[in-house]
Amino acid sequence: MSSELSRLKARKKCSKQVDEIYGEAQRAYLIHYSCQSFYDNTSGNSTRITSIAVRNLESGQTKSFSMYKSAELSGQQSNIQGNMDALERSMLQDYFTFLNANHEATYLHWNMRDENYGFAALEHRFRVLGGSPYVLLDNRKFDLARALVTLYGRQYAPHTSPSGRKGRLMSIVEMNHIADADALEGAAEAAAFESGQYLKLHQSTLRKVDIMANIFDRVHGNSLETKGTFADRYGFHWSLIGELLKGSSIVKTIVVFGSIAAALVGFAKAWQLFFP
Template sequence: MLKGYFSFLGDHSDSTYIHWNMRDDNYGFSALEHRFRVLGGNPIMLQDNKKFDLARELITLFGKRYAAHTSSKGRKGRLMSVIELNRIADADALQGAEEAAAFVNGEFIKLQQSTLRKVDVLANIFDRTHDKSIKTEASFSDKYGIHPVAILEVARNNPVVLGVIFFAGALGAVVRYKDSISSIMSWF
């Protein structure tokens, strides 16, 4: 399996890989590289600029409180919380202990189905984040902070606020024009 994985990386070295928290030596790209070396392989080293950590990006976009560490159904991890918040189908996705048990029991089809479902889930979350339809538990201040630039950004994307600003500006121009005409007329 690792040989196939590193062969795939070598054949697709120009691609960027979306992942969820695969940053550390126990569970991450470096763990896969280490394991392959131990087994006598020569791993392809995926450059950091080719790794896109969706979990970390959601924190950057929405703050640390974008999702609970335990879902409403009691499942561990923000991934499960995001899945539930967005009603994403995850019927075959196993959690860590379940995956380990499936491996011990030789239930490799179950493991494959879990992996495929998780790939689908990550793609779904990525797409919803990209099109700005992702649901999170982040508050307004978590997303935007309390800063004038953030307020301007929200106003820029709100048609009601833009309409009020436009009409206020137009009204101000009319009043100034009227005052200017009155001032000019007073000279005569």
């Protein structure tokens, strides 16, 4: 099977997942978290978690967990650095309690894939602090960052935004004019941690789940602006025609020509956005 045909199938599968998640929006959440810098951590220990935000896709209601909130509730705002282990554990306990109570939902995330940054990193930190985490099944996770690559191609957005901020998330924000007040890029979040600006980190995390919800809505509505080519955006490459002529099966033929029809329909919908 050609790489283009494989990519076409992956794109169709991903597009179907997007539709399914959107159709069950009341059982879907956007999740993001902030943490200590990976590179400036000189302790040799795993990176400390500072805040987590979980936003319901349908209602927009957001649940947040942070060391700042834990400190405020326990009356320790003036001495967060002196009580970081206890505050981080309290925050993670509340998060895992929520996760366990809502484990049948789908969680949309941005690159939360491993023990460096991901669900596994949250689990590891809670274990380090003496807790017993709820482990969410992989089939309840949807990586929005990887989905954009599948749907729009590897060149869908530069790794540095037009204004110079690092990360494709910031590039997509600027390309689509999405409100991003309080959202910090990675280096700025690390600086905020080092300077003890935990409320600033908390606000950045809250803003990022709003941004992710906005992006997902645009993906579903086929209105997200990217750097992907027409072929990437609508799932059709002319090279597939040559593959068919080399003796591909009738099933593959139907799949490919079905994608052509879908591409034309998608293009027509996009055209109507600008020329109703």
